[in-house]
Structure formats: structure tokens, C-alpha cells
Amino acid sequence: MPGALSRLPAGGKTVALTFDACGGKGGNAYDEALIAFLRRRSVPATLFINSRWIDENPSVFKELAADPLFEMANHGTRHLPLSVSGRSAYRIPGTRNAGEVFDEVSGNRAKLTGLLGHPPRFFRSGTAYCDDVAARIVTDLGERFASFDVNSDGGATFTPAQVHQAMQDVRPGSVVIGHMNHPHGGTARGMSGAVPQLLDQGYEFVRLSDAVKA
Numbered sequence: 145m146p147g148a149l150s151r152l153p154a155g156g157k158t159v160a161l162t163f164d165a166c167g168g169k170g171g172n173a174y175d176e177a178l179i180a181f182l183r184r185r186s187v188p189a190t191l192f193i194n195s196r197w198i199d200e201n202p203s204v205f206k207e208l209a210a211d212p213l214f215e216m217a218n219h220g221t222r223h224l225p226l227s228v229s230g231r232s233a234y235r236i237p238g239t240r241n242a243g244e245v246f247d248e249v250s251g252n253r254a255k256l257t258g259l260l261g262h263p264p265r266f267f268r269s270g271t272a273y274c275d276d277v278a279a280r281i282v283t284d285l286g287e288r289f290a291s292f293d294v295n296s297d298g299g300a301t302f303t304p305a306q307v308h309q310a311m312q313d314v315r316p317g318s319v320v321i322g323h324m325n326h327p328h329g330g331t332a333r334g335m336s337g338a339v340p341q342l343l344d345q346g347y348e349f350v351r352l353s354d355a356v357k358a
């Protein structure tokens with residue numbers, strides 16, 4: 145995928161944790177324990193937030209956006225796989241043409257810009273699927289498509305032990321995907337076990353903007 149970011153630029157033992165808040169039916173909850181853990185250990189993260197999640201959690205969004213530990217990023221307007229041909233991913237039908245790609249990115253971009261006072265720098269589609277043409281549209285709109293190289297929670301389906309195991313794949317420069325909208329999943333407990341070990345091994349956690357120059 146042209147321009148997609150799945151690893152950080154070389155240099156240092158840095159890792160970016162990214163957590164999605166997908167919104168929609170069954171996706172609007174807030175994993176307060178995960179965020180509390182990150183704050184307790186002063187671990188920065190990039191939070192990919194969907195429009196619908198913001199609408200359901202306006203005060204939590206404000207509080208997260210005001211915390212310099214977190215970078216707010218664009219997780220789409222309707223949480224659709226990003227395609228110019230309607231291709232589905234994980235049984236979710238994608239956007240069907242360039243106009244729908246534009247709407248999916250720019251709808252939430254406008255919302256985030258209004259709330260943050262500046263546009264978001266990074267975009268991740270629902271399911272993280274994106275075809276080549278759609279990726280170019282994301283770039284043209286001024287955002288960078290954020291993929292990942294470590295899937296920490298399998299779409300928030302993993303147990304804490306599985307999350308901990310998945311985090312063993314972290315390497316210098318890894319971009320880790322997880323979720324912050326499933327408080328009953330294993331993400332918070334798995335991260336609470338794995339992240340302190342990585343800190344002990346000398347890893348440093350960064351927000352995407354800290355590692356990727358504008």
C-alpha cells in the first residue's frame with residue numbers, strides 16, 4: 145500500500161502503541177482500565193477514534209484529547225474498509241468509489257479538526273483495510289495511512305494471555321494495533337503484563353507524530 149506506515153522509521157528501540165475506538169453498535173464502550181494503566185506508567189499512545197465513538201463519548205474524548213500522553217488520530221466516519229471498488233474486509237462491505245473514500249476520511253477529519261483545533265495526521269480505516277487508490281486519496285487529503293506490524297488483541301477478541309503472547313513479537317520500530325473500546329476483552333490486562341516487560345528491556349514508547357516527521 146503506497147505511503148502506508150506499518151513500522152516506525154529506523155532509529156532506537158522505539159515502539160508505537162495504537163488503540164482503536166471503532167464506535168457503532170457494540171463498539172462504543174470505553175476501556176478505562178487500559179487508559180488508566182497507560183497514565184500510571186506514563187506510556188504514550190496514539191488513539192484512532194471513529195466519529196460515532198466521539199458522538200457517544202464526548203466528555204471522555206475531550207479528556208483524552210487534553211492529555212499530552214495521547215495523540216488523537218482518524219478512525220473514519222462510518223468505520224468502513226477503504227476501497228474504490230466496494231471490496232469487503234472481515235465481512236464489512238467497503239466504500240464503493242472515490243467519493244465514498246473521500247467522505248469516510250474527510251467527515252471525521254473535519255470533526256477532529258474542529259475538536260482539536262488542528263487536523264489529525266494519521267488515518268486508519270475500519271478493519272485497517274485499504275486499497276492502493278484509496279491510500280492515495282488519504283495522502284491527498286493530508287493524512288498518512290497507519291497500518292501495523294503487531295496485532296496485539298485480534299480485534300479485541302484475545303484473552304490477556306494471548307495479548308501478552310502477541311506482544312512478544314514487538315521489535316524496535318514496531319507499530320502495535322489494539323483496541324480501547326472493549327473493556328471486557330483482554331487488552332488492558334494483557335498490556336499491563338507485557339508493557340512493563342518491554343520497558344525493562346529498554347524499549348521506549350512514542351506517539352506516531354513523535355517518530356514520524358511531518
Ligand SMILES: [Zn+2]
Binds near residue numbers: 166219271
Ligand atoms: Zn476499528
